Amino acid sequence: MTIWTVATALLSHWRRRPLQLGALMLGLALATALWSGVQAVNAEARASYARAAAALDQNGLAHLVSPHGRSIPRAAFVRLRRAGWNVSPVLEGEYRFGATRLRVIGIEPLTMPAETQTVDLRNAGDLLSFISPPGTLVVSPDTAEKIRGKTDLALRVSDRMPDGAAFVDIGLAERLLRRDGELTRIVIAENQRPGLEPLGTLAPALSVREPSAQSDVEHLTESFHLNLTAFGFLAFAVGLFIVYSTIGLAFEQRRPTFRTLRCLGVSLSALAVLLLAELVLFALAAAAAGVIIGYLIASLLLPGVAATLEGLYGASVPGTLSLRPEWWLSGFAIAVAGTLVSSTQSLLRLMRVPLLTAAQPQTWGRASQTGRRFQVLAAAALLGLSGALILWADGLQAGFGVLGCLLLGASLLLPAVLSGFLTLMQRASSGALVTWFWADARQQLPGLSLALMALLLALAANVGVGTMVSSFRLTFVGWLDQRLAAELYVAARNEPEADRLRAWLATKVESVLPISSVDVEIRGQPMQIFGVVDDPTYREHWPLIVGLPDVWDRVASGEGVLVNEQFWRRERLRIGDQLDLASDWKSTVVGVYSDYGNPKGQVIAGINALTSRYPEVSRLRYGLRVQPDQVPDLRSSLSDEFGLPPDNIVDQAALKEQSRRIFDRTFLVTGALNIFTLGVAALAMFSSLLTLSEMRLPQLAPVWAMGVTRRDLALLEVLRTLVLWLATFFTALPLGLALAWVLLAVVNVEAFGWRLPMHIFPYEWVRLGLVALAAAVVSIFIPLRRLAGLAPSELLKVFANER
């Protein structure tokens, strides 16, 4: 007998059960799809950060920076060059072109190391026009569209430029940013001659920032991508439940075939190899489909993710996807690995179980009572571990560890919980049929438990993430109302106009709140220091988390500063702690405010304290307090009488709307992934019910023979499914809430630096319950129709074939 004949015999199983094959392939493909979709999104985003960082920050090279984020005198650069160091100066800052704020990066093209070739000035004419007045802005195509007509400078479009940034000659940067003779950093080329005097003696006031494989943005967004990966993995795990149960069933159903083949002389190893080959083949086929679906999912998700990253971190990611080998390979690898893991048990059993043991399809899921006991113990251990992690561990990884232990532990516990529930119901019922109903449900439980576990995970994830997002939204909206207290926000185009604006506004509004900030580095982190005036607006509205009673007096007098929650938590600061804001500026932390959506640390100081240290700070932006009914008048006179472009005036409502829109986009991706996961869980349920329905004849036939009609039997099947669904759903609620709590109180704090109060939204549960119910009904539809249409002869055959 040739191997080919054996293979055909084995494969014929799938020909007779196309639905089973379909479930296996679909389960595997969907799991791979979600995983590789998420990977594709992550890979695209990371590649884009790397591009931006390499282009804008030259982060592949070391830099000299001033420890307090102060500027570096140009003379320091010249001193280094004259000592033979191959270094290049950079001056960067923000500049407004109309309503568009750009990160302006001034470089010196003659000394910029060739490794960081971002601006292509290979043409000598380009170089000359880049360094000669009036100067050239090198920008991305999108940015060029935005600022075209808003500047007299020449624009050069480069595809290699990230959005929102412009390369200019360092001389032009000095003029635009009004920072004559200053540098923000000095790039150190790799190519240096030997025998140089050390940097420490040449520039003792500067410190070297080593090249980082990771950019700032990449670091900031790490938690976001970890979130996505966790979600992708959850979906994959749910998908694997399908694969596991389908493969187990297929092995068990083919046991007679195996026996026959073995009797015909096929060796055990040949059989095992063939089965393994079959699985790998399926895995590869499903993975190919999965990666393609994953690509589609990723293309659907990416614009949302890009919007999120833009809104949350200011990271620019293109909305289009390119095919990257890393996630193709990762998709195939995880599909094959997942299939092998899910089939290990079946393969081992094939090797171990004696050749002539009778095939008993219903035994496969009911592996053993000891197995279940072990499962409960493992669940208890995992739940205990998650508790221990909450208490004693910290860090984002620990947060995800808590989530993982909690979910896995709870799902392992589920069969025991359901079994207990069914036993209770069985004991409490009296009628024979009702007792049979519960007993039969319990008997079915092992076969369904994997699907139910998948369902539990999906439902709990939905409840948890939904609660987290809704709690966040509620808090965020309330916070916005407090934070955006000024009725109008305006921006002058230059300092003289700002002076004029202040004078013009003096008699027209209740108060003018300057919005001035400097970018600095505090405790090694990039930060912003905002200066605020002493105004009732802040005293009444600013959302403080903790603070001394006279906090605003202390800020106004310059004696203390406020820090945002992120910075406060990250640095474990306490009220009364001293903070080095600059080399000659120490201040006391007197309060902490919440600052959602800001990835960076922030400090609020009195405006006088700020301007005395940073006299050059930009004073272009203002918040204006007026009676709400005067807003439209003021707005029109600002643009008509004063002559401010309409783009430079934003009212509170528009700003809030914009913030809310960003917020909603932020969680669009999470919502989409939630739905996908639920879909996979429904599929798992469907495939389990389908396979069970094929095996249930021996149980149903006697009941039918005792006089219960097929219609009633079908009805009972529906009821049983619904009972199991409901029981799982109710188990999912507390688990989901626990999940939400971990997300809000552990993961968010670690990932973003803020902790949110938890709110409960029962209405959302009802909606989720209804969706789940609908999925349940759909999933039993095919098995049910098969049962209802079953010929009595089929049922009778059970008795004829009694084994």
Added chain:
Amino acid sequence: MSVRSIAIAFAVMIMASLSGSQAAPQGFGGLSSAAEGFSVPQPGLLFRFPDDHGAHPDFRIEWWYLTANLEAPDGTQYGAQWTLFRSALAPREAKGWSSPQIWMGHAAVTTSEDHFVAERISRGGVGQAGVVAEPFSAWIDDWQMKGGDTPEADQLAELTLNATAKDFGYELRLSATGPLVPQGNNGYSVKSAQGQASYYYSQPFYAVTGSLALPTGNVDVTGKAWLDREWSSQPLAEDQTGWDWFSLHLDSGEKLMGFRLRDKGEGFTSATWITADGRPEPLPAGALQIVPVRTAKVAGGQIPVSWNLRIPSRGFEVTTQPLNDQAWMATSIPYWEGPITFGGSVGGRGYLEMTGY
């Protein structure tokens, strides 16, 4: 940003129409031979020192060009070159990055086996590169040519010179044994029949001591050096494609500077005979005859590396041989520059520069 780009830009600026094959020079922000807004050399102007040792920002291009024929105690021959070029995008100087002046430094050491080259490019206005007339100093990054501290003597009479790169470096002390020598007509050096000209003077009388740092170790050297100072705004006519330039230290103690500017026709030659006591005797155009003797394959092309020079009116006829055929300056503007020896009616050593090949 590639160095090559700067290269071409600079090439266009400095050599105006020389590098015609690489880029259309006329297309370059008005960098054709016309000197828009820039000063143009005029005959009859006398040099004023030390001011003229410094930069002339109102002229388009300028250089401080030093070549040295050196010898180790064991008789091994070496050549060393140190050059600072200035090129102006506009005829003015300004403080800070807005300065339109651009500086480029070339350093090289030639042995019979190797030719080491390095290049530096810098913006003016910030102090990274520049020239100060008194006390004399010309520098780019850590390379420097520095005058002596004897205020009564000429600023260029005593010089220290250094350059360090990744694989070589040198430190030389130069001491002039003769006066500064104006080239051409009292420093007005005509470059074409159409009248293109530059201001040009030399200090050909340096005695040199110092050391070379080579990959094989340090070598103490002594020898002779020649400094050229030249500035202009329209040095070449449009049809001129390159030059062959010689500076010769004759064993008789006399010096000869001679060049040929190549064009489609016979070319334009010019030479100055310098007596041993430093008196220039400018020769009429065409008095020097230059004929290639041998070519070598250098940087992918055939370049004449051995020449026959004749000045019939003076009974002068020599044939030059390079120390190293491959003295190719693989800088942004590539050219050939290396030490030579010659024999014939008189023997000696010198330097040869060839551009536009």
